[in-house]
Amino acid sequence: MKVLLLKLSRNKFLVFIVGLFLFLGALVILLNVLLSSPVTPDKKKDIVLQIPSNTNADKIANMLYQQGLIKQPWIFSIYARYSGADSQLKAGEYILNNGQSIPEIVQTLIRGPLNVFSITIPEGYTVQQVADLLVKKGLTDSASFYETVAYEDFPYPFLRELAAGEHRLEGYLFPDTYHVGSNSDSKLIVDMMLKRFDGVINELNYVQKAEAMGLTLHEAVTIASMIEREAKYDSERSLIAGVIYNRLNLGMPLQIDATVQYALGTNRSKLYYKDLETESPYNTYKVNGLPPGPIASPGRASLIAAVNPQKTDYLYYVAKPDGTHIFAETLSEHNQNKMKYIR
Structure with missing residues (x-):
């Protein structure tokens, strides 16, 4: 009986030891995964973080967590403490990325801040x-x-x-x-x-929206860039887009001054008749259809307007001194507007 009890005790002890090692092994694997896995490996984003002087590792961990740079603050604290890094983390302004692992972030904070512009x-x-x-x-x-x-x-x-x-x-x-x-x-x-x-x-699901308009992404961005250079006010962007589409559909040259400025490599507001004769695929006075590509970097509002044009019968517009535009359906009306507003 004593031998049987001893064997049972040994078996329980062995089971306990095996279970303990399995638990510790699983814990090590889990910690490694938490340490090495970035928050968002696919959608990386740079984040500026200001760490004040005399901020300890636990407070830094909470700051990183609040900025979406780490998954759990306690993992950062444990790693910093047991790697001996907690006393080496330096204050300052950093550019960090939510695609970085905890060890990578710790190494950045040990090296210290760079000058950030x-x-x-x-x-x-x-x-x-x-x-x-x-x-x-x-x-x-x-x-x-x-x-x-x-x-x-x-x-x-x-x-x-x-x-x-x-x-x-x-x-x-x-x-x-x-x-x-x-x-x-x-x-x-x-x-x-x-x-x-x-x-x-x-x-913005922009590629699909462009395709729904019968455009490639490049064509949509090209239209958005012209809208960006022509419109000063968001309220007019979709209307100018409508004019652009109307002229394209009728086979009319776009005659957009901003494309001539791009062809000339200049940003001067006043163009002369000789400028309109510039030989360039970007000169929409000389070439029908869209230019070969964008003429500037459009912002969000112009990108949206390019795939959401306002339905209109307008074919022309003229800039007024205050930066807004007056629109016209006919050439004669447009010429009257030019006489009134262009000096």
Whole structure:
């Protein structure tokens, strides 16, 4: 009997030991998964985080959790404590990404903050204007930026059909405010803008809306870019879109001044008759239909207007001194408006 009880006790002990090892093994696997798995591996987003002085690892963990950078604050705290990193985390301003794992975030916080620049790309900017702004801020040089725009590879479906060259990314560098680290290169900066464009068109279900209008994405963005350069007020964007579609449907040249400005490489508001004779596929006074591609970076409102044109009989419009437009259905009415408002 004693031998039997001893055997039973040993069996229970072995079962307990095996169970304990299995539990610990599962716990280790779970911790590794939680540590290495980013919050959103597919939809990555840069987030600026300001960590005040004398902030401990637990408070940093809560800040990261509130910003959607980690899944659970206690995992960060445990990792920082047992890796010995909790006393090495540095205060400052960081650009973090919800595609980073906890060890990657910890290493970033150990290295310390970089200089972070906030830069705003206005709606309606061309690639040239974006380049000039970045160079002025000291964030890149012209040669590197133009090389990146023309030939660098990026993993976005909307770029597959675009031919390499200086106009390739025109219209796709989404206008917004970006936070750029001092160690950023041209490719990283351009990628931020393309990623933002990709997020917006996915959010708007834009490819499907363009197809419903009988357009490719590139054609829709081209129309949106013209709307962006022509309209100063959101209330007029869909109406100008309606005029563009009316003229396209009738086979009329679009005669959009902004396309001539793009062909000339200038942003001057006043054009002369000789400018309208400029030989360029972007000159919609000389060429019927759409130009080969966008002429600027459209914002969200212009993108939406391009696939939601207002139904109208208007074929013409003229800019008034206050930036609004007066519209006309006939050429004679349009000529009267030009005499009244163009000086």
